[in-house]
Amino acid sequence: MTNPLETLANNPFEIAKQAAEQIREATGVASHDIALTLGSGWAKAADLIGETVATVPAKDIVGFSAPVVEGHVASIRSIKLPSGKHALVLGARTHYYEGHGVRRVVHGVRTAAATGAKIMILTNGCGGIKETWTPGTPVLISDHINLTADSPLEGATFIDLTDLYSKRLREIARSVDGSLDEGIYAQFRGPHYETPAEVQMVKHMGGHLVGMSTALEAIAAREAGMEILGFSLMTNLAAGVQKTPLSHAEVLEAGREAEPRISALLASIIEKL
Ligand code: 8IG
Numbered sequence: 001m002t003n004p005l006e007t008l009a010n011n012p013f014e015i016a017k018q019a020a021e022q023i024r025e026a027t028g029v030a031s032h033d034i035a036l037t038l039g040s041g042w043a044k045a046a047d048l049i050g051e052t053v054a055t056v057p058a059k060d061i062v063g064f065s066a067p068v069v070e071g072h073v074a075s076i077r078s079i080k081l082p083s084g085k086h087a088l089v090l091g092a093r094t095h096y097y098e099g100h101g102v103r104r105v106v107h108g109v110r111t112a113a114a115t116g117a118k119i120m121i122l123t124n125g126c127g128g129i130k131e132t133w134t135p136g137t138p139v140l141i142s143d144h145i146n147l148t149a150d151s152p153l154e155g156a157t158f159i160d161l162t163d164l165y166s167k168r169l170r171e172i173a174r175s176v177d178g179s180l181d182e183g184i185y186a187q188f189r190g191p192h193y194e195t196p197a198e199v200q201m202v203k204h205m206g207g208h209l210v211g212m213s214t215a216l217e218a219i220a221a222r223e224a225g226m227e228i229l230g231f232s233l234m235t236n237l238a239a240g241v242q243k244t245p246l247s248h249a250e251v252l253e254a255g256r257e258a259e260p261r262i263s264a265l266l267a268s269i270i271e272k273l
Contacts, residue, residue, distance in 0.1 A: 019064070019107070020111050022061050022062060023056065024115070032088040032112070032115040032116050033086055033118060034088070034118070034119045035089075035090065035109075035115070035121065036087060036089050036120075037108060037122050040251070040252070041254070041255030041256070041259050041262060042231070042233065042263060043091065043259070044259045044260060046077055046091070047263075049087060049266075050080050050081040050087065051080045052077055053078045053080050054078045055076070056076045058076050058092035063104070063111070064107065076088065076091065077089040077091065081270065093213060093217075095191075095213055097189055097191035105216050106217055109221045109224065113225065118226055120226040120229070122217055122228060122229070122230050123231045123232070124211050124232050125255050126233070127193070127199075127209065127238035128208065128210075128234035129199060129237075131237070133181070135258075136233070136254055136262075137233075137258075139182060139233075140173055140180050140181070140183075140232075141230030142183060143164065143185075144186065144187060145184060145187070145205055146215040146219070147187055147188050150189075151216070151219060152219055152223070161222060165228055166228055168227070169273070170229070177265055177268075183209045185208075185209040185211060185214060185215060186205070186207035188211070188212060189212070194210055195240075196240025198239075199239050233262055235255050
């Protein structure tokens with residue numbers, strides 16, 4: 001016989017529901033409309049999109065843990081947009097490479113859905129393969145290649161991933177900045193960067209961006225019925241495309257340099273959602 005409490009503790013959707021309830025209590029906001037995960041280089045967007053109603057330490061919400069990467073922020077913020085809508089900003093992302101399993105990776109997305117969010121904005125910092133891009137270029141994600149060999153879905157959940165990164169939302173983004181390029185994002189498990197040969201493999205597969213997040217989260221967001229906007233900040237040319245070795249310090253510096261500009265861009269896009 002199974003213990004009902006164990007069943008509850010083992011159900012990721014139940015834990016997300018509990019987390020959403022805790023967020024409701026901590027923020028006083030009954031329901032959120034939009035959720036954002038802010039990756040490297042995007043954190044300032046939270047200050048630009050509206051009025052912060054409440055900031056909650058992520059560690060106070062069930063299932064969230066403190067981030068391990070320098071430059072990531074460990075808080076969950078509820079923001080009232082000028083439109084009157086409520087945005088939930090997840091500053092704490094759990095990466096696949098942390099080794100806590102894929103359920104933990106997508107807990108934020110599932111929690112966002114449980115708070116009522118219908119749109120999930122996933123942002124990240126990543127490497128770029130197109131040589132015409134320079135570090136600091138924001139790129140809309142048009143599709144992904146999941147190279148983690150894993151999935152956040154368990155059991156016979158055959159979810160369609162056509163138009164995973166909403167064409168409608170990408171069009172809204174381009175109505176704000178017509179020069180925005182788009183690309184296909186390949187998620188590796190990391191935490192090492194790719195070899196030049198792996199970057200060439202992705203290029204031959206049709207990928208344009210390489211990173212360590214987002215694809216698994218997008219799948220979970222789609223399962224939860226959300227519409228997804230994916231946004232990458234290309235902070236470095238991928239290994240081998242860039243002739244010099246990759247350094248995390250340089251990646252952070254490129255993020256810092258681009259942050260005000262891309263955060264303002266994201267804020268303008270959010271205004272139109
Ligand atoms: I920022 O070049 C950042 N994140 N996999 N490759 C991968 N992840 C990244 C990279 C990169 N740059």
